[in-house]
Amino acid sequence: MTTHASVVEASGLGLTFETADGPVHALSDVNLTIGKGEFVSFIGPSGCGKTTFLRVIADLERPTAGTITVNGAAPGQARKDRAYGYVFQAPALYPWRTIERNVALPLEIMGHSRAEQQKRIARTLDMVNLSGFEKKYPWQLSGGMQQRASIARALAFDADLLLMDEPFGALDEIVRDHLNEQLLDLWAKTEKTICFVTHSIPEAVYLSTKIVVMSPRPGRVTDMIESTLPRERPLDIRETPQFLEIAARVREGLKAGHSYADQ
């Protein structure tokens, strides 16, 4: 699998929900290739199909048109191979498990030994600055801490592909900056492929090698921007002209696909 050049390949991808009010075209004619080791951000107004696209990759939703492969096979195969880790928009922690048992959940299911579980839990909780909170239950944590725990859970089993749906949505700017750095660090070290949904233009530009701008009704890709920023990115890269230029292009793309009345 590591020899595959492209991790995700979608062509002519479409997905229509049949609802009582008639069909909703959540995705339409999406063509996209994500290479191994890329960091791809998805940005676009609410309802443009970002979540839906991630769910299609994860085999949580079945496309109604076009084709998609993940690691060269059907998404279902990748799911069965446990080839990806998914961070949902909400933390989705199980309230009856402590933070540590929540992070252990995928490890239990995938049959890791107790000792191995302990090691990985310690490592990933440390990564998201949650050491010391192992024995707390989710409701004893603030919203931001919960979201970090869910990120730890997705990282714990070390999948090569990470699907992250607005993982930093509920966090304030300072924490966000910190976690952005951590994520870039992890990505640089491990050569993972990351699909990242966000509403924040600076965040998208700061993190990505490729930015996919989407627009709704029907959900489609309106712009695709290959970042020219270097892989090494200190936080203050965000004040460079190069950065601001990319950000401006993203903002333009976003504005074009926007209309207030219908989203």
Place this chain on the structure above:
Amino acid sequence: MTTHASVVEASGLGLTFETADGPVHALSDVNLTIGKGEFVSFIGPSGCGKTTFLRVIADLERPTAGTITVNGAAPGQARKDRAYGYVFQAPALYPWRTIERNVALPLEIMGHSRAEQQKRIARTLDMVNLSGFEKKYPWQLSGGMQQRASIARALAFDADLLLMDEPFGALDEIVRDHLNEQLLDLWAKTEKTICFVTHSIPEAVYLSTKIVVMSPRPGRVTDMIESTLPRERPLDIRETPQFLEIAARVREGLKAGHSYADQ
């Protein structure tokens, strides 16, 4: 009432929650005066007492120390006078009412005539770009639309004081910009007093005449910045040095009160 110079006056204000684990000092020694027509933003890490302060103003929480007056009287009087409109952090729409009936709710309670209700609903829904969605139920709208409906509801009865708790949290940058403009417009036209909680530094700087930076454990005010920006603010004011300078000061204040592990 319109002759009062200060709308909110807090001095030595403190609020301690008694919990099973011991007392939580949500607010401590807060001194603050909000004049009529001011636009005050509250910013600070999660758990620093922003929501709690708004709730004290709204007479939803009773302070345990110090004094506070709203429109020169006790907060309870202001509540009974229906002197403020409150936008909660979550939309809190009633699922059995259509959008239009949700906006009508305060109007029904305050005894407005049917015709008057219709007029105000139309006006405020238009203001938040939701015309055409009058007959939909909340669950048929995206998260962002719900949040806008709840804003319309708070605007519908035209209170002089608006208390808004992260009203634009779930919205993407473009919609946020648009609503920021709308809000400034409304504020300029109507001379309302607005208390606004946000996590976004640019938003706080762009909107406010005064920015209150808070810090947790105990919740207190660590910095108070009077904005030097003109009242007339086009969107691109955000690229001016003056703007960036204020933003930098806010960021410094925020960072000072910050520590990752405990919030």
Place this chain on the structure above:
Amino acid sequence: QDLYPVTFQLKWVNQGQFAGYLVAKDLGFYEEAGLDVTINPGGPDIAPEQVIAGGGADVITTWMAAALAARERGVPLVNIAQPFATTALEMVCSEESGVESTADFPGKTLGVWFFGNEYPFYAWMAQLGLPTDGSEQGVEVLRQAFSADPLLQGQADCISVMRYNEYKQVIDAGIPEDSLTLFNFADEGVGMLEDGLYVLEDRLADEEFVDAMAAFVDASMRGWAHAKANPEEAAEIVLNNDMSGALMLESQVYQVIEAAALVGDSPALDTDAYEQTVATLLSAVSPDNPAITIEPEGAYSTVVTDRIE
């Protein structure tokens, strides 16, 4: 030696009414007769006819009218013995009701036991020509529950009582005996044979079974004789067999004495009484009360009683 197993289903809970059988069991009369008898108490909603049809009993005790009705519905019951030679069903009316004779019945509310116990009453009303639909000229029928309460609480003008049981309760409650008007169903010409012993017809082809039944009936009659002679001891035995713990010794002594008085000298069925029961039932056929519609055949057999001496 091997005892012959017999399961015996009563029509009602263990009480003085069945003293003879309980005495025979407790004092070992059945065992002496080579039988291992299990006595299953009944209850308000247990139909012994149904129990025996389902194979839950070898022999049952029930009222003849109910047995004949069951026979017509396809449960081939046969009377093999009739320990109770006379009847104890009566109707008692309170002073306030103003009932002094059957002529006063119209417009009154009468308590009746259903569940196969209603046939004598309907025969009686048919004989009197009284409709039972609650109309002015007729009587209103109340399905009477377990006790004498409807009379004591004034819900009914008259209620059904067993001479040996509910009647005593009415008296014990403090109502003077002379203030009551009492109708005896036998005296009114609608008496029907009460507790008899019944088995399924095809079992009688089995010689061994017939022998066992003969032994059973004989031992039961010894039990009754003993109970008659020693009512206190019999009442104690009844109380020992009462799992509800609600029976009172004094009333059970009374009940044993009264019940034992109903037992005839011979367990053999009096065919005249049988004919009269059948005739009364047939005289009262109505859609509301279909006891039997045609003259039963082979509803009794003397093979068992013939074998005793």
Place this chain on the structure above:
Amino acid sequence: MKRWVDGRILPITVVVLAIVLIWYVFTVLLNTPWQQSVYGREGAVDVPFTQFLSDVFSQQRPVLPAPHQVAAEFYTSVFNAPAHTPRSLIFHAWITLSATGLGFVFGTLLGIGLAVLIVHNRAIDKSLMPWVIASQTIPILAIAPMVVVVLASVRLTGLIPKALISTYLSFFPVVVGMVKGFRSPEAIHLDLMRTYNASPAQVFWKLRWPAALPFLFASMKVGVAASLVGAIVGELPTGAAGGLGSRLLAGSYYGQTTQIWAALLMAAALSAALIFAISALEKLTERAMGARA
């Protein structure tokens, strides 16, 4: 004082006292007619009110026995009768309790089993659920005697028939509650399991079961009360085999109202105790599952 008002002891005491008071008033109202007819027969006139009250509160077979009469009867039949004899309420309560327990265990297991099938198989869900509802509209209590007779014909007697009636009454709340409970995990929690490619058994044990536990306890509380009613009803037809049901019946054959009420009190106390036991279990489980204090 404040803690008392906020707690439950004082409110419950006040309500119970109020009920006892109302009870006494009704005792007077309901027993007066009989008392007057007694006075009428005795020719007693101008009975002083205190005498009247004491007479009304000490009737042999009152329409409604006074609370203290019931309490006295309860006391005698619980403490003054040897516990292994039919005169003792403990004896009867134990018989009923064993049938209740057995039926409740059967019913809960059956309910959980059906709910598992219903949640995992659409065909079973669609075909079975309407009939599970319809089954509860059958007045099982009315045909309980026939059930007892039919079971006796296949040599099932004693505890089993009563327990089966209990089962029939108690499985329904459990099915309904557990179907709801097993379906209570949010879509996103199920999706999470899907991304791990978890097996149905793993989804069940790691997600559906823990999520359904609150529903299980709620339905068990309803179910255990239903079981008790079932056991009592199952004891009615075999009216002489002991148990609170037969005690109730025997009380009414022989006009012993006070005995009925004492048995009723015992039945209610039993069910309260059972429900309390389940609540305790619930609390323990909740604590183990990290619920909020």
Place this chain on the structure above:
Amino acid sequence: MNGWLITALLVWLAAWGINEFLIRARTGNRTIRSAINIIVPVIFGVTLLVVWEGLVRGFSVPAVLLPPPSVIWQRIVASIPNPIWPDFQQTFLKSVLVGYAIGCGSAFVVAVAIDRSPFLKRGLLPVGNFVSALPLVGIAPIMVMWFGFDWQSKAAVVVVMTFFPMLVNTVAGLNATGAMEKDLMRTYAASYWQTLMKLRLPMAWPFIFNALKINSTLALIGAIVAEFFGTPVVGMGFRISAAIGRLQVDMVWAEIAIAAVAGSLFYGVIALIERAVTFWHPSMRGERAP
């Protein structure tokens, strides 16, 4: 004779197959979907009856123990005008409906009344649970003592049986309102009644309907069983008990069938009203939240 057993087995297997097929059939057509949702349980029910018929006949079960459905059906057809219809009137139209209305109605009123007093709530609810645990068989004779032997005493039993489930659920429903929704009303300085009518009652409907549904089956059972304890000679419970005594077991099952159909319809009607009133509740929407 064993032809019956084999037929029963075959019908059962065939029906199972058909149902599995119907369930698996994927179609976007809504009318077909809802038709399938009706057909599947019907097939299941018919199969149940056929298997019953086959087993009873195949094993020659005595008719006085369990009659086959065909015989029961004949009995129903023959007895509708008398006695089934009068019985139905007495038990369902009088005892059940009146008792149900009074029981649920008064519990609702009491729930609203004690809603303002946490003291009463804390005191009354546990005692209420205790009282509702009183066995029906114990209450029924007492109600006959108090309200006479006609339908009023049965209705009283139904009132007692339905009161506490309704009370407990209504109180729970009135407390189900979220803190933020309540705060919203507070910011409007809404009166108690405004808050009740516009917020708490709508919020409570799902709970209230839960009780109404449970009570619909409880009420019927209660009324029927209460008739075992003294009645005029009409009513479904009376008929069932009297018919057992006369070994007219087909009549017993005919009444039971009527009771089951009436009870299911009653339940169904309440469920339909629930669907209309609480259309907004997530369990009724079945769509994903935005």
